[in-house]
Structures are given as C-alpha cells and as structure tokens.
Amino acid sequence: MSNDEKPVSSRQAMRTIEGKSRGDNRFAGASGLLFEQAMAQTRMAVCLSDPHVRDMPIVFCNEAFQRLTGYDEMDIVGENCRFLQGPGTDQEQVAKIRNAIAEEKVIVVELLNYRKDGSTFWNALHLGPIYGEDGRLKYFFGSQWDVTDIYESRAEERHAKAIVREISHRLKNVFSVIGGIVNVTGRSMDARPVARKINERVQALGRSYEPTLDDAAMGTIHIGQAIRSVLAPYDPEGDRIRFSGNGTRTEPNAVSAIGLTLHELATNATKYGALSNGGGTVTVSWGHVRDRFGHSALEIEWEEQGGPAIEREPDISEAASGTGFNIARVLLEHARGLLDLEWRAGGLFARISIPIQNG
Structure with a gap:
C-alpha cells in the first residue's frame, strides 16, 4: 500500500x-x-x-x-x-x-x-x-x-493413541516374559504339563487384551473383539465357533475374567465337548441386559451343539470344580460376576454375567 x-x-x-x-x-x-x-x-x-x-x-x-x-x-x-x-x-x-x-x-x-x-x-x-x-x-x-479446541482434542487423541501403542508393546513383552518363566520353571521342576497349562492361560489373557487396548483409551471396549481374539486358536478353520453380538461395550477391567473364563470353556469343549469331534459347534452370544435389581450387566452365553453323546448327565459341581474354572470364578468374583453352567440335550450351556457401569 x-x-x-x-x-x-x-x-x-x-x-x-x-x-x-x-x-x-x-x-x-x-x-x-x-x-x-x-x-x-x-x-x-x-x-x-x-x-x-x-x-x-x-x-x-x-x-x-x-x-x-x-x-x-x-x-x-x-x-x-x-x-x-x-x-x-x-x-x-x-x-x-x-x-x-x-x-x-x-x-x-x-x-x-x-x-x-x-x-x-x-x-x-x-x-x-x-x-x-x-x-x-x-x-x-x-x-x-x-477451531483451537478441536485441534487440541485431536492432538490429545494422537498422544493417547501413542501411549496405548507403547502400553500394548510392553504388555506383550510382559506376557512373553511370564510365559518364559513358567516354561523354564516347569522344565527345572519336571512339571511340564503344569507349566503348559499355566502358559496357555497367560496367552489367553494376552489375546483378550491385545485387540482392545486402542479402545481402552476411550474408557470402554468392544467386548466382541476380545471374545473373537481369545477363541480364535480353538477354531482355526473359522467354522466351528459362531458369534452373535453387536457393538456392545464394557469396562476394560472385565477383560481378564471374561478372557480366562472363555479359555476354560473352549479348552473343556476341545477335550470333552462340541469341539472334540468333527461336527460339533459352539455359539457365543453377548449383549447388555438388566438384572433383577434393574442394574445394567454384560451377559455372555456359551452354547454347545453336536458334541459326543452324553451317557449320563455330568455332575455340574464336579465339572466346575477344576482348577481352570476355579481360577475363572475367582476372577469373576473380583468383578462381581457369576458363571452358571447347565447341561442340556445338545451339550454344555454356560452364562457369564458381569455388572457394568458404562454401556
């Protein structure tokens, strides 16, 4: 000018x-x-x-x-x-x-x-x-x-995701180290079968957390991601375990109990139930329900069909008293959850219920 x-x-x-x-x-x-x-x-x-x-x-x-x-x-x-x-x-x-x-x-x-x-x-x-x-x-x-507020929110989100990726990396390392310690201890004590079982449970916990860490930064997670990840090794062909659920979310602290309980159910089905033969299937469904007090809860149902013929109805208390189910029950109790088992004509039916605060 x-x-x-x-x-x-x-x-x-x-x-x-x-x-x-x-x-x-x-x-x-x-x-x-x-x-x-x-x-x-x-x-x-x-x-x-x-x-x-x-x-x-x-x-x-x-x-x-x-x-x-x-x-x-x-x-x-x-x-x-x-x-x-x-x-x-x-x-x-x-x-x-x-x-x-x-x-x-x-x-x-x-x-x-x-x-x-x-x-x-x-x-x-x-x-x-x-x-x-x-x-x-x-x-x-x-x-x-x-748009300063929007821009700062984006920056905070990017920072949170970077932290989550780092936590994910470290958590995987922790599970790997635990697995290595268990294996070495099992060999030194000539307790390889015990070490293998412990290691399988540790790996199940790792699989349940891995796909949900990005979501955890939001305060809740998609439970379906954890369920599919935990059960994937038990259905390599992808045609034996069927999933039925929507985008239901729950708190991250429920993942441990859910992951380990599903691992025990899948292990039991592989040894004795619907996944032990060539024709059995398992349907896993989940969703939010209201308990009798009107509180919101996450409910996961496990239903087996087409397993080996049952000559006599097993004793539920006896079947549920194994080490794996005891561990699962302890974790569920910490989350104020319950595990109910029922033998039906087609096979084992189980219901996992965990009260939640956020949907």
Missing part, C-alpha cells in the same frame, strides 16, 4: 460495494444494505479483500473478526491478511492460499494465526472469489472459524 493511499473504513467499503452493485436496479441498494447488516451481525468472523489493489488489502471486516483477532477496525482495514501470521504458521498452508488466490479457487485450510496480544489460535479459513454481474473478479471473501 503506497503512502498516498489511505485505508477506508469497513462501512465506507460496504457503501462502495453497494454502489457498485446498484446500477439502475432499485433493489440492489436494499440488497447491499441487507448484506452489510448480515455480515456485521453474524457470529462468524468475515472479511473481504480487494484483489485489484496492490497487496490485496482487507476492505471490510465485521465485529466478529475484530473479536477473534483482538485488532480494531482501523488496525485491520488496509492490511493484507498475512498480518495474522507468525513464526508458527505453516508455510505450506500459506502457499496453498496463494495458489488458490492466483487460480481464483475456493479453499479451506487450517493454520495457526496470532492475535494482537500475541496469543495463538487455530483458524479454519474458508477463502473464495466473489464475481460481479459481468463475471469479473471483484473481491475475495474470507471466513475464519476458531
């Missing part, structure tokens, strides 16, 4: 715009007045720049623009929009703006801008050309939206 060029006020600029649009059409004046009032009253920060004057100065800004930036109207009018930039402004985004202006294109970018007091804000800038009735470019329109 040369020394002999004086900045005009936003109101003067609006009158100029109105005059240019008036012509012989009486409605044009009213239209210009309505446009001025609308731009002045809108809560979105708005400015207009004149591409026909050197350095494309701002010729209009509304009060929302002044509140957002901290500058007065006289500080803004006559300046190029770059005066809001600072050392932290991404020059790649600035280059996109320059290219859009040169090509008269509409563009939306996010860039760091600076207020008059030096504080920063993330600006979602919408920039586009305005044409006259003759089709010629008259102004560039810019609207600014403070």
Whole structure:
C-alpha cells in the first residue's frame, strides 16, 4: 500500500460495494444494505479483500473478526491478511492460499494465526472469489472459524493413541516374559504339563487384551473383539465357533475374567465337548441386559451343539470344580460376576454375567 493511499473504513467499503452493485436496479441498494447488516451481525468472523489493489488489502471486516483477532477496525482495514501470521504458521498452508488466490479457487485450510496480544489460535479459513454481474473478479471473501479446541482434542487423541501403542508393546513383552518363566520353571521342576497349562492361560489373557487396548483409551471396549481374539486358536478353520453380538461395550477391567473364563470353556469343549469331534459347534452370544435389581450387566452365553453323546448327565459341581474354572470364578468374583453352567440335550450351556457401569 503506497503512502498516498489511505485505508477506508469497513462501512465506507460496504457503501462502495453497494454502489457498485446498484446500477439502475432499485433493489440492489436494499440488497447491499441487507448484506452489510448480515455480515456485521453474524457470529462468524468475515472479511473481504480487494484483489485489484496492490497487496490485496482487507476492505471490510465485521465485529466478529475484530473479536477473534483482538485488532480494531482501523488496525485491520488496509492490511493484507498475512498480518495474522507468525513464526508458527505453516508455510505450506500459506502457499496453498496463494495458489488458490492466483487460480481464483475456493479453499479451506487450517493454520495457526496470532492475535494482537500475541496469543495463538487455530483458524479454519474458508477463502473464495466473489464475481460481479459481468463475471469479473471483484473481491475475495474470507471466513475464519476458531477451531483451537478441536485441534487440541485431536492432538490429545494422537498422544493417547501413542501411549496405548507403547502400553500394548510392553504388555506383550510382559506376557512373553511370564510365559518364559513358567516354561523354564516347569522344565527345572519336571512339571511340564503344569507349566503348559499355566502358559496357555497367560496367552489367553494376552489375546483378550491385545485387540482392545486402542479402545481402552476411550474408557470402554468392544467386548466382541476380545471374545473373537481369545477363541480364535480353538477354531482355526473359522467354522466351528459362531458369534452373535453387536457393538456392545464394557469396562476394560472385565477383560481378564471374561478372557480366562472363555479359555476354560473352549479348552473343556476341545477335550470333552462340541469341539472334540468333527461336527460339533459352539455359539457365543453377548449383549447388555438388566438384572433383577434393574442394574445394567454384560451377559455372555456359551452354547454347545453336536458334541459326543452324553451317557449320563455330568455332575455340574464336579465339572466346575477344576482348577481352570476355579481360577475363572475367582476372577469373576473380583468383578462381581457369576458363571452358571447347565447341561442340556445338545451339550454344555454356560452364562457369564458381569455388572457394568458404562454401556
């Protein structure tokens, strides 16, 4: 802007715009007045720049623009929009703006801008050309939206996911170390079968946690992911265990009890039940229910079909007294949960119930 060029006020600029649009059409004046009032009253920060004057100065800004930036109207009018930039402004985004202006294109970018007091804000800038009735470019329109809160939330989410990935890596290492200790101890004590059983349970816990860590950062997890991961090794072909459930979520602290209980049920089915022959199947279903007191609970049902013929109905108390089921029951009790077993005509039926706080 040369020394002999004086900045005009936003109101003067609006009158100029109105005059240019008036012509012989009486409605044009009213239209210009309505446009001025609308731009002045809108809560979105708005400015207009004149591409026909050197350095494309701002010729209009509304009060929302002044509140957002901290500058007065006289500080803004006559300046190029770059005066809001600072050392932290991404020059790649600035280059996109320059290219859009040169090509008269509409563009939306996010860039760091600076207020008059030096504080920063993330600006979602919408920039586009305005044409006259003759089709010629008259102004560039810019609207600014403070998206600092959204941007900071994204940054926090990225940080949380990075932490979760690190926890996942370390947790896998912990399970591997525990498994190694169990194996070495089992060999030294000539207790390999015991070590193998312990290691299988440790691995089941690891599988139940692995696919849910990303979700855990949200405070709840998709229980279906944990269920499928725990049971995958028992159905390598994918045609023996059927799953029925939706996107039910529950607290991460329920995963240990659920994972180990399903591992024991699958191990029992592989040795004695529906997974011990070539034709049996297991259906696992889950969902939220209300208990008799009206409290929300996660309920998982395990139903076997087509297993070996049962000559006599087993004693449930005897079947459930094995070490694996005892461990599962202890974990479930810590989560205030229950495990019910029932022998039906088609095979074992089990129900896991855990009260929950969040759905």
